[in-house]
Amino acid sequence: MQNRSYNSHFILLGLLNDTGANVFLFAMMLTIVFISLLVNILLIFLIQQNHQLHTPMYFLLSQLSLMDMMLVCTIVPQMAAGYLTGKKFISPTGCGLQISFLLTLGVGECFLLAAMTYDCFVAVCHPLWYPILMSWQICLTMTLVSWILGAADGFLQVVATQSFPFCKTCKIDHFFCEVPMLLHLVCGDTSVFEYAMYICCVLMTLVPFSFILTSYNLILAAFLHTKSTEACKKAFTTCSSHLTVVGLFYGAAIFIYMRPKSYRSANNDKIVSAFYTVLTPALKPLIYSLRNNALKGTLKKCRGYFGAFNHNRLV
Structure with a gap:
């Protein structure tokens, strides 16, 4: 194989094959994307509509939704355009931007979920100290740090990836640019970079994940010692929803980025990637809102308001 630089276009083979049976799957995926957005x-x-929800917990939740929407918009348009037009080329700049945004949002969510766990921990274990330990200044600082760490990781990995020589046939067996799949195309030795990426994944994934598990152990201990059944039920509802989202997100991230190169399978990676870039962003707000009485109450009020507004227009 001849070497070449990161200057020619890549070919994304896509998630779905060009067969009639997959037209239905493609339509279903676009439906899920629409529901997600x-x-x-x-x-x-x-x-934003309910002033009672203008608290650090719901602010962090809105930031999580923002990251999910940006993640979907980063991945799906390129995939849909390639499937519909048959032109599955992506420029090096476009590939680098995809990797950068993907890692920015992915790593940002890792730390944002940790921040949401800290919020839950303080609310359950130290409710009297909540205004101090989870002030707006602390909340905004944690949010900003999440974005910055994600952006820094994305920038460094894109710069490192662009420095490798790629083989002549640059076909990416994926539906978007992702660093583990690009490493299959490198003609040189990537062991040092893979080791560095593994260490980075440990720091960016397992460290906040360990913090989350430790916090929930303390929350569980607080549940066992609480005397208020109503407070315990309310806290358990909030934390169980968050723990479900944590399991979905971190499970997919660890599966994609922390397996050795020799154990990777393109089909398995594509399925898991589709799960966390398309399906999970649609599930997260449903998981949080289905058991949240404040959100359900706000939705009912908005429905009542718009219903009365339409009735007055007709009258």
Whole structure:
């Protein structure tokens, strides 16, 4: 194989084959994407409409929805355009931007979920100290740090990836540019970079994940010692929803980025990637809102308001 630089276009083989049977799957995926964008926009709207929800917990939740919407918009348009037009080329700049945005949002969510766990921990274990330990200044600082760490990781990995020589046939067996799949195309030795990426994944994934598990152990201990059944039920509802989202997100991230190169399978990676870039962003707001009485109450009020507004227009 001849070497070449990061100057020619890549070919994304895509998630779906060009067969009639997959037209239905493609339509279903676009439907899920539409639902994902709709429910995340609705969640942000509901949080903005109800002043009682202008708290650090719901602010972090709105930031999570924002990251999910940006993640979907980073991946799906390129995939849909390639499937519909048959032109599955992507420029090096476009590939680098995809990797950068993907890692920015992915790593940002890792730390944002940790921040949401800290919020839950303080609310359950130190409720009297909540205004101090989870002030708006602390909340905004944690949010900003999440974005910055994600952006720094994305920038460094894109710069490192662009420095490798790629083989002549640059076909990416994926539906978007992702660093583990690009490493299959490198003609040189990538062991040092893979080791550095593994260490980075440990720091960016396992460290906040360990913090989350430790926090929930303390929350569980607080549940066992609480005397208020109503407070315990309310806290358990909030934390169980968050823990479900944590399991979905971190499970997919660890599966994709922390397996050795020799154990990777293109088909398995594509399925898991589709799960966390398309399906999970639609599930997160549903998981948070289905058991949240404040959000459901705000939705009912908005429905009543718009119903009365339409009735007055007709009259």
